[in-house]
Amino acid sequence: MNLAMLKPGEQAKIKKIGALGPLKRRLMDMGVLVGEKVKVEKIAPLGDPIEVTIKNYNLSLRKKEAEGIEVEVER
Amino acid sequence: MRAETDDLRFKISDFKKSEIANPQSEIRTITVAVAGNPNSGKSTLINAIAGTRLNVGNWPGVTVEKKTAIFDYEGVKIKLVDLPGTYSLSPYSQEEIIARDYLIQEKPDVIIDVVDSTNLERNLYLTMQLLELGIPVVIALNIYDEAEKKGFKFNTKLIEQMLGVKAIPTISTKNKGLDVLMKAVMEAASDTAQHTPKSINYGEDIESAAFVVESGIRNLYPTLANRYPLRWLAYKLMEGDEHISKEINLSGDGTFIEDAVRHLKLAHGSDIESLMADARYAKAAGLAREALTKPDTRKIELTEKIDRLVLNRFLGIPIFLAAMWLVFKLTFDFSKPFSDWIDEMINGPFKRWGEALLGFVNAPSWTVSLLTEGVIAGVGFVLVFVPVIFAMMFFITFLEGSGYMARAAFVMDRMMHAIGLHGKSFIPMLLGFGCNVPAIYATRTLENPRDKALTALLVPLMSCGARLPVYVLFVGVFFADHGGTVLWSLYVLGIALAVVMGMVFKRTLFKGEPPMFIMELPPYRMPSLKNLLIHTWEKGKHFLIKAGTYILAVSILIWFLLNLPWGVEHKKDSYLGRMGQVIAPAFEPLGFGNWEAASSLVSGLIAKEIVVGTMGEIYVEKKGEGAEDEKKESPTFIEDIKEIGTSFATAVKDSFVNVFSTFGFASISADEEEEDKEKGSTLKDVISTQFTPLSAYAFIAFVLLYMPCFVVAIAMKHEFGTWKWFGIAFAYQMALAWVVALVIYQGGKALGLG
Numbered sequence: 001m002n003l004a005m006l007k008p009g010e011q012a013k014i015k016k017i018g019a020l021g022p023l024k025r026r027l028m029d030m031g032v033l034v035g036e037k038v039k040v041e042k043i044a045p046l047g048d049p050i051e052v053t054i055k056n057y058n059l060s061l062r063k064k065e066a067e068g069i070e071v072e073v074e075r
Numbered sequence: 076m077r078a079e080t081d082d083l084r085f086k087i088s089d090f091k092k093s094e095i096a097n098p099q100s101e102i103r104t105i106t107v108a109v110a111g112n113p114n115s116g117k118s119t120l121i122n123a124i125a126g127t128r129l130n131v132g133n134w135p136g137v138t139v140e141k142k143t144a145i146f147d148y149e150g151v152k153i154k155l156v157d158l159p160g161t162y163s164l165s166p167y168s169q170e171e172i173i174a175r176d177y178l179i180q181e182k183p184d185v186i187i188d189v190v191d192s193t194n195l196e197r198n199l200y201l202t203m204q205l206l207e208l209g210i211p212v213v214i215a216l217n218i219y220d221e222a223e224k225k226g227f228k229f230n231t232k233l234i235e236q237m238l239g240v241k242a243i244p245t246i247s248t249k250n251k252g253l254d255v256l257m258k259a260v261m262e263a264a265s266d267t268a269q270h271t272p273k274s275i276n277y278g279e280d281i282e283s284a285a286f287v288v289e290s291g292i293r294n295l296y297p298t299l300a301n302r303y304p305l306r307w308l309a310y311k312l313m314e315g316d317e318h319i320s321k322e323i324n325l326s327g328d329g330t331f332i333e334d335a336v337r338h339l340k341l342a343h344g345s346d347i348e349s350l351m352a353d354a355r356y357a358k359a360a361g362l363a364r365e366a367l368t369k370p371d372t373r374k375i376e377l378t379e380k381i382d383r384l385v386l387n388r389f390l391g392i393p394i395f396l397a398a399m400w401l402v403f404k405l406t407f408d409f410s411k412p413f414s415d416w417i418d419e420m421i422n423g424p425f426k427r428w429g430e431a432l433l434g435f436v437n438a439p440s441w442t443v444s445l446l447t448e449g450v451i452a453g454v455g456f457v458l459v460f461v462p463v464i465f466a467m468m469f470f471i472t473f474l475e476g477s478g479y480m481a482r483a484a485f486v487m488d489r490m491m492h493a494i495g496l497h498g499k500s501f502i503p504m505l506l507g508f509g510c511n512v513p514a515i516y517a518t519r520t521l522e523n524p525r526d527k528a529l530t531a532l533l534v535p536l537m538s539c540g541a542r543l544p545v546y547v548l549f550v551g552v553f554f555a556d557h558g559g560t561v562l563w564s565l566y567v568l569g570i571a572l573a574v575v576m577g578m579v580f581k582r583t584l585f586k587g588e589p590p591m592f593i594m595e596l597p598p599y600r601m602p603s604l605k606n607l608l609i610h611t612w613e614k615g616k617h618f619l620i621k622a623g624t625y626i627l628a629v630s631i632l633i634w635f636l637l638n639l640p641w642g643v644e645h646k647k648d649s650y651l652g653r654m655g656q657v658i659a660p661a662f663e664p665l666g667f668g669n670w671e672a673a674s675s676l677v678s679g680l681i682a683k684e685i686v687v688g689t690m691g692e693i694y695v696e697k698k699g700e701g702a703e704d705e706k707k708e709s710p711t712f713i714e715d716i717k718e719i720g721t722s723f724a725t726a727v728k729d730s731f732v733n734v735f736s737t738f739g740f741a742s743i744s745a746d747e748e749e750e751d752k753e754k755g756s757t758l759k760d761v762i763s764t765q766f767t768p769l770s771a772y773a774f775i776a777f778v779l780l781y782m783p784c785f786v787v788a789i790a791m792k793h794e795f796g797t798w799k800w801f802g803i804a805f806a807y808q809m810a811l812a813w814v815v816a817l818v819i820y821q822g823g824k825a826l827g828l829g
Contacts, residue, residue, distance in 0.1 A: 017349075022167040026593050028352040029163035031197050042382070045391035046489035049498075049592055057194050058378075058596040060485050062492070065593065 001073060004050070004066035006040040012071035013037055019068040031055040032069065104145075104152040105264040106181070110174060110205060111189030112198050113160035114478075114597035116217045118142075120189055120247035121157050122609045124257070131613045133796055134159075134173050140519070142613075148257060151264075156183065162197070164204040166318035169524060178208055179303065184264045186212045187256070192222035192229065192244070193598065195367055199359035202238075203275060209304040211263040211270040212240045215256055219244040221598075226370035233366045239273035248603050274306055277354040280342060284335040285309040291331030299323055313339070314348045378478070378598040385482055395486045398479065399505055402470050407509040407540070408733035410462035416726035417462070421455030424715035445634060453630030456682075457623040460512055460786065461615060467506060467513035468614040469607055471520060474502070476602030480520060481594055488592055494574050495581030496533075497526040497592065504530065504573070507537030508566075511783050515790040516618070525588045529580055531791060532804050535783035536573040538566050541684040545778045548687050552759050553768040561772070565779050572780070572811065584803070618793075625789040633681055647693075651677055665777065665813065666770030666820040676777070682784045687758075694761040769828050773820040780812035 006012060014036045017024055031054055032038070041058065042051040049062045111117040121129065125144035134141045142157035158177060159170035166172050178186070188205050190198040205212050216222075216229065234242040241259040245252035263270040276282060288309035293300050299308065303323075311319045312332050336347055343350045385394055426447040433443045474480040484498030491500050499520050507514035514534045521527040546562055554561040636650045645652070647670065655674030662668040662676075671693045679686040710718070766774065782788075782805045791801040 023589065023591060023593075025163075025165050025167050025348065026591060028349060029165060029200070030593055030595070031200070031356060033353055033356060034349075042386050043388075044386070044485050044489060045388050046486070048489045048492075049485060051386070051485065051596060055197050057197060060481070060592065060594050060596055062488070062592045065591070 001071055002067050003038065003040070003052070003069040003071050004063040006071065006073070008040050008042055010073060011037060011039040012073045014069060015072050016070040017068065018070065019065070023065065023068075027061075027065075027069070030059055031057075032059070037074070038069075038071065104154055105185065105261070106154045106156065106183040107185050107187060107260055107264075108156045108158055108178060108181075108183040109187045109189060110158045110178075110201065111160060111215075111217075112162055112191060112194075112201055114595060115160070115189045115191040115198060116247045117157070117160055117189040118610070119603070119606050120187075120215060120217060120245065120253070121155065122606055123247050123250050123253055125155055127609070127612075129609075129613060131617050139169055139173055149261065151261065156181075161201065163201060166316065168522070170522070172318065178205075178210065183210060184267060185260050185270075186210050187215055187260060188212050189215045189217050189247075192216045192219050192227065193225060195222075196356075196359050196363040199362055200355055203355040203358055206238060206240070206272040206275055207304070207307045207310060209271055209274075209307065211267050212238075212272055213256065213259045213263055214238075214240060214242040215245045215247075215252075216242055217245045217247055219252070220246045220249070221600075225376075228368040230366045230368075234362065237362055237366070238275075240270070248606070275358060277351070277358065280339055281313075281350070281354055284313060284339050287335035288312055288332055291335070295328055295331070296323075296325065310351060314351050376598070381599055382482070382596075385479075386485065391486050395483055398483070399502070402474065402502070403505055403509060405734060406463065406466045406470055406506065406513070408736070409730050410466040412726040412729035412733065413462035414459045416722055417458045418455060419722060420719055421451060421458065424719060425455075426451050427710075427715065428712075441638070444638060445631075448638075449631040449634030450627070452634075453627040456630050456786070457619065457626045460510075461619060463510055463513050464516065464618050465611055465615045467517060468611045471502070471517055472607050472610045473602055475520060476600065476607065478597045478599040481596045484592075484594065485596065492590070492592070494577030495585065495590070496530055496577060497521055497523065497590065500526060500530040500533075503534055504537055507534040507539060509540055511535050511537065511539045511787045512790050515787060515794055516614070518794065523591065525585050525590065528795070528800055529577065529585060531794070531800055532580060532807070533573045533577055535787060535804060535808060536569045536576065536780065538569045538779055539683070541682050541784065542778055544684045544687045545679075546775050548690075548759070549762070549766070549771045549775050552763050553766070553771045565775060568776060568815075569779055572815070576807065576811070622786075622789050622793045625792070626786055629785050629789070630681070633678075637678075652693075661813075664821065665816040666773045667766065667777075669765070671765070672774065676781065679778065680782060680785055682786070683778060686778060690762070691758050694758055694765070769820060769823040772823075773816040776819055777812045777816040780808055780815055782808050782812075 001012075003012070003014075014032065014034050016034060017027060017032065019027060036054055038052050038054045040050060040052050044050070044060075049060050050066060051058055051060045052066075053059070109117060109121055121142060121144075125146060128144045128146050130143050132141050132143075133139065139159050144155045146153055146155075156177065158174040161168070161171045161174050164171055164175045164178075166175060177183075186205055186208075188202050190202060202212070202214060214234070216231065222229070229244070231242045231244065241263070243252055243256045243259055245256055247253070285306060286309075289305050292305065292308060292312075308319070308323075313336050339347060339350065384390060387394075429446045429451050430443055433446060471480075474483065480499065480502075483501065486498070487501045488498030491498050496504075500518075502520065503514045503517040505514075506517050511534055514537065515531055518527045518531045518534070521530060546565055550558045550561050636654075639650050640648075647653075647656070652670060652674050654677050655670040655672075658677070659668050659670045659673040662673055667673075671690070674693060675686045675689040678689040762771075788801045788805070791804065792798050795801075
């Protein structure tokens with residue numbers, strides 16, 4: 001399961017960050033870390049990018065970038 | 076506004092007074108670097124402290140803006156340096172490298188760390204990295220009012236105890252807390268040893284490894300220990316930071332680093348970088364948990380409510396388009412009357428005064444021409460752009476400051492990404508339809524250099540307002556029955572080619588540079604008018620000084636091209652005409668291989684609407700002279716002054732009428748001057764004999780595509796700090812224009828349309 005597969009309103013816990021290099025570093029700097037809770041808020045009107053809340057703020061990222069983030073849905 | 080200014084405890088006059096009263100102020104300069112996350116209110120804070128003394132430039136060699144200010148505060152000279160807004164000090168973006176290199180190499184006396192109190196945890200992540208540097212830090216808990224409104228309660232004493240630095244609540248939009256902040260800065264600067272932050276404990280494992288690396292450096296590379304903050308260097312070497320490894324270039328033994336991290340890797344996995352990021356965030360989270368109490372129930376915030384509408388699946392795009400339409404209309408409608416007014420004043424009274432003055436001292440006629448057509452017209456050329464640049468900066472700053480810019484990018488990114496651009500590229504591209512010059516400056520909203528350069532390369536394909544008169548002239552002569560369709564086809568051609576070129580550049584010039592769209596959607600905030608104006612003024616001033624000098628120089632150069640050799644009578648014999656003759660054969664396959672058309676195109680490099688004027692002069696030379704004779708009946712000085720005043724009043728009025736008409740309350744119609752009409756009709760007659768409909772269409776397609784005007788060239792140089800991007804734009808556009816016009820003309824002929 002990866003972050004791009006979640007529907008708006010779904011919450012999940014980050015299991016693994018598959019990205020490499022600058023992308024990974026940037027995600028970490030923005031607080032996208034293993035163990036962190038993330039909630040998908042919205043999907044852009046044209047289907048991409050998505051908006052999530054993490055660490056109490058709103059972050060947007062492209063689906064391609066979200067695909068590299070493995071998550072486990074929390075119910 | 077007034078009440079706020081009264082509350083302002085930094086009065087500009089106070090600073091000036093102390094400058095005079097304290098001769099010893101020369102003795103000591105305190106360098107204060109201001110760091111912070113984007114959207115933390117950092118630039119508002121700097122504006123509040125430094126006001127109009129801010130000096131805007133670029134960091135050497137890059138397009139990132141650098142703001143500095145030097146002023147006196149309580150007898151001490153303070154040099155304030157604004158670091159780029161960053162989320163981290165990791166060396167992966169230009170901004171981060173700049174901020175980090177500055178802090179390491181220049182070693183400022185104090186760092187002000189501007190923290191968004193409403194988003195404490197994430198902001199403290201940067202704070203942790205700043206504290207690692209061993210430079211005294213003063214934390215500004217900014218946007219404190221909003222945090223309080225949310226019901227947040229801070230234990231600042233605890234923050235100060237835990238970090239060993241001062242934490243001062245501030246509200247930079249209201250000038251609150253800034254005096255306390257500056258006092259803390261002065262105190263920290265007065266005794267830096269005393270105020271060096273406590274070293275952070277990232278846990279047993281990391282710290283013991285760092286200790287091993289530290290001793291290794293001290294023993295093997297003692298010079299490095301003096302150049303860098305030691306603990307920080309140890310962390311970086313453990314992380315395997317490529318930037319710093321390259322910089323220090325460990326010549327000899329480096330195995331002590333591997334030995335130190337071996338245990339760490341066994342216990343925590345091979346990715347030390349992630350481990351460090353986790354540790355910093357854990358510290359930040361711990362601190363936020365202890366020092367900040369949040370209310371139990373969270374109310375639905377305004378930002379959420381607005382976003383439900385603005386980012387709605389169905390309404391998102393219509394709202395975005397409406398907002399863009401408004402920005403476009405306001406930028407150009409508001410500024411146009413002022414630009415027109417400046418244009419009229421320069422070309423009317425100012426030229427007449429220049430002529431009269433030189434006539435009075437019996438100066439030779441060529442100096443009159445140089446002054447009026449070269450210098451005064453050149454100054455006019457710069458000034459005409461000022462209203463539109465100011466208006467554009469104002470609205471762009473508003474979009475950014477309010478938080479809508481990030482939403483616009485979010486809504487548009489899918490579409491723009493398809494051609495290799497970023498969601499934020501849409502706005503510069505859109506502004507390009509009005510004028511390419513502000514559009515180039517608007518690319519500064521793009522943080523990534525790749526996105527920014529690509530956007531700037533494609534902006535000139537957006538058909539700007541200056542090209543319209545050329546289209547209109549030819550469409551009127553050859554395509555009167557299908558005018559709308561032909562005009563529309565040109566705009567579509569430009570957009571289609573931008574899509575194609577975007578794809579091409581994505582795969583060639585920018586190959587291997589991964590695009591990223593990891594962007595914060597900050598809370599909506601109302602930017603203060605004062606800040607908007609300061610920001611707009613900074614940018615406008617920068618344009619006037621930096622770009623203005625270039626524009627003036629080029630405009631004088633062009634005067635020489637048109638008027639040399641001395642005593643030239645026919646345009647054909649001027650350098651411009653000769654250039655036209657030389658390059659004309661290149662246009663032969665395109666259907667307009669004559670020197671008149673070629674010279675007009677050369678003059679179009681100044682501004683594309685000049686193509687029409689030059690054609691008028693070249694094709695209708697006699698008529699043009701007659702028109703000039705009429706102008707000789709010049710009004711008196713008093714009449715001129717009156718005229719300047721009344722026409723300015725009209726410009727102000729028109730500007731507001733325009734803005735209101737944007738909302739559909741009124742409308743004004745464009746008025747064409749009688750004289751122009753007359754001249755135009757003669758020109759039209761000549762053109763109808765010189766061009767065929769096919770070659771005419773090839774010609775206007777060429778005008779659409781060939782190099783942007785020289786002001787765009789200067790804007791590109793100015794914005795990017797190098798001629799490189801303009802060089803690429805020039806080369807590809809020339810080639811593109813030639814090929815497209817060739818295809819149109821030869822293709823049309825093959826189809827039997829010629």
